């Protein structure tokens with residue numbers, strides 16, 4: 247049985263002080279929680295503060311991005327080792343905003359996945375089609391390419407331990423979440439491909455989160471789907487109470 251994983255992607259929001267207050271409050275709300283993995287992804291500047299506040303709580307910390315390089319003359323970049331050192335144990339990779347606004351390719355995402363695993367970080371690999379691709383009937387083909395190229399060269403064991411976030415681009419920040427039927431189709435498809443490409447154990451172990459306008463009032467219908475193993479939450483994760491309601495919703499699994 248896969249434990250659902252619910253992650254807060256804060257994007258470019260929150261100072262260190264705001265991060266501290268949030269993680270302290272969430273930490274007291276989720277004290278003793280089990281049966282759901284809780285992750286908070288602050289900006290780089292608040293990673294250490296958030297990780298220290300999360301100590302002795304069930305909250306894990308993620309970075310939102312990472313360099314594929316180990317170290318060197320890469321002004322403005324942050325390495326896997328640095329993220330790990332700041333207290334993160336997860337890293338979000340290939341978010342659609344990174345792909346669209348910063349030109350990240352499947353090949354680069356793949357290099358980042360390998361670098362994250364080498365540093366013993368759990369990658370949260372984001373995939374998802376644009377509205378144009380969905381309207382053209384190309385959703386599953388796009389997912390195939392992103393999953394195949396993004397996970398290229400990984401062992402079955404590595405795939406079993408990572409997290410994929412299916413985030414239809416048209417559902418991100420739009421208030422328009424995928425219907426349970428649409429999410430079900432995409433998640434099932436990804437799981438089938440994982441089985442074909444990496445085997446039974448990899449497909450069974452890998453958690454597939456849904457992301458894109460997840461709110462307290464739609465988490466229930468999404469988490470009820472057999473191949474939806476949690477959520478990656480943007481806007482609705484910025485307030486502690488609504489993120490907490492989503493965590494509770496995921497516990498209903």
Ligand code: PGA
Pocket residue numbers: 255413417418419420421457458459460478479480481482
């Ligand atoms: P949203 O963002 O919940 O605001 O749609 C999700 C994401 O980008 O991960």
